[in-house]
């Protein structure tokens with residue numbers, strides 16, 4: 111009789127420009143062990159995949175053995191779940207189309223699934239976070255980029271090509287600022303980190319009153335938030351303008367999808383009520399009347415690290431088992 115090894119753990123990994131985080135997660139969503147390394151040290155994707163595979167195996171061997179790992183889920187920017195490829199990522203070093211899921215599956219001999227970071231956030235929030243039990247919600251991540259994941263009728267909405275939810279690149283201001291994507295007036299050009307700083311700089315140029323922001327060498331949303339906390343009127347105006355545009359866009363988004371909640375996450379969301387109050391006000395003004403007052407505006411209860419690694423682990427549990435040795 112052969113001994114059957116129970117495959118009761120998965121690997122959840124999160125790739126971002128700065129770092130790659132990975133963890134061994136059990137069936138209950140407990141993170142058993144975790145580690146990370148710098149993504150930027152690897153210009154060559156083959157070397158990156160070798161390192162990630164070796165490190166994952168090492169971590170598994172130290173925590174119950176690699177044979178107890180069922181599968182692996184990965185969250186990455188510009189990832190397409192339908193193809194398993196990272197496609198033309200502007201925010202990663204690897205150019206073109208990288209078949210990440212297939213490369214890792216070949217090295218590790220287990221099933222590997224890849225998901226877009228915004229979609230994985232939605233999955234993580236559904237399984238482990240503020241959206242637990244919700245079948246229809248949207249998560250919007252506010253950072254350097256603005257991404258969003260749509261959870262619809264109990265599952266992540268991928269879209270025909272796997273790129274659903276690019277709310278950051280919808281037009282919010284006609285003929286407005288030029289966005290990193292090349293188009294004009296995108297939400298991201300106003301409500302992403304750079305956009306918020308630009309709003310502050312524009313306001314400072316025409317300001318008639320003194321502002322604490324002019325004493326700051328390098329403005330960031332966090333520093334602007336600190337000025338708000340000290341009652342600086344111009345800093346408060348920066349988030350009022352940001353929230354107004356965010357609320358307007360979210361109202362359109364919600365009117366189309368009728369979500370139970372919109373969850374805001376990412377560094378910029380930490381501006382708290384300075385951002386959320388004007389966002390909410392504008393949202394209620396523009397949202398379709400029959401859902402006005404019904405969409406909850408929430409801040410994520412999970413930290414980004416937990417959500418993305420756990421979301422990736424949820425993806426891993428959802429795929430079919432695979433073994434090279436069967």
Ligand SMILES: [Zn+2]
Nearest residue numbers: 279289291296
């Ligand atoms: Zn854009």
